[in-house]
Amino acid sequence: MDGWLQTASLAGAGLLAGAMNALAGGGTFVAFPALIASGVAPTVANATSNAALLPGAAASAYTLRRHLTPFGPLPMRAMVALTLAGGAAGAWLLHLTSETAFRAIVPWLLLFASLALTFGNHVRRALERSEFRLHAGPAAVVQFVLGIYGGYFGGAVGLLMMATWVLISELPVQRLAPTRTLLLACANAAACVLFAALGLIAWGRAAPLAAGGVIGGILGARLGLKLPAVWVRRVTLAITYATTAVFFWRS
Structure with a gap:
């Protein structure tokens, strides 16, 4: 692929991925392939995708900063610290995974993320109807594990956060979305620092992807209040399942 065409393609992928992350999640399904x-x-x-989408995630979090709402038994600082620690642990786990093993794991990670995007809202509603709630200790463990997944791969981690948070908070989903965006950025940031130290990031490819991701993240955060949720969901699911099918076919 010619240099300029590759740059344009990565920038376009970053634009779409950044917007998807801000709207419903799933940007990994565009940036990674x-x-x-x-x-x-x-x-x-995987590491480069994480680094490239970080500026877009940070832009989305900054755009929604005034809408952050504390919730649950853990203060926001604790949620941030747990997510940062989990993101770093997930990045280290990826470093320990061999290339051959990761190639075999990727289709299943994509399938898991696709199913999470598909059924995450159903799980969240089922959990909402239950009277079960997590106290501070179990809630901290859950958030740390979500941070690990976010640092290791991260597909649909935002939706998984929203689904599990109903066990620690009674706030409506709309008020939790800005916090989800912030903690996604935290997991990405912690993983990015470790990936950079380990030399796992292809910076030449990350740059155009990141530039597109920033624009997409800002546009997605603003459009999220206007676009019909059903259409956002349909497009996101179509992209995720198509990507998953391609990786299973290639493997």
Whole structure:
């Protein structure tokens, strides 16, 4: 692929991925295969995707900063600290995973993320109807585990956060969305620092992806209040399942 065409393709993928992350999650399903198509190894593509989407996630979090709402038995600082620690642990776990093993794992991670996007809202509503609630200790463990997944791969982690948070908070989903955006950025940031230290990021490919991701993150955060949720969901699911099918076929 010519250099300018590759740059344009990655920037376009970043734009779409940043918007998807701000609207419903699933940006990994665009950024990760775009990097694979550009010729990098899966583990490097995963780390580079994380780094490239971080500015977009940070832009979305900054756009929604005035809407952050404390919730549950844990203060916001504790949620941030747990997510940062989990993100770093997930990044280290990826570093320990061999390229061969990660190639075999990726289709299943994509399938898991696709199912989470599909049924996460159903799980959340079922949990809402239950009277079970997590106290501070179990809630901290759950958030740390979500941070690990966010640092290791991260597909649909935002939706998983929203689904589990109903066990610690009675706030409506709309008021939890800005916090989800902030903690997604925290998991990405912690993982990115470790990925950079380990030399797992292809910076030349990350730059155009990140530029598109920033614009997409800002637009997605603003459009999220206007676009019909059903259409956002349908497009997101179509992209996720198509990507998952391609990776299973390639494996």
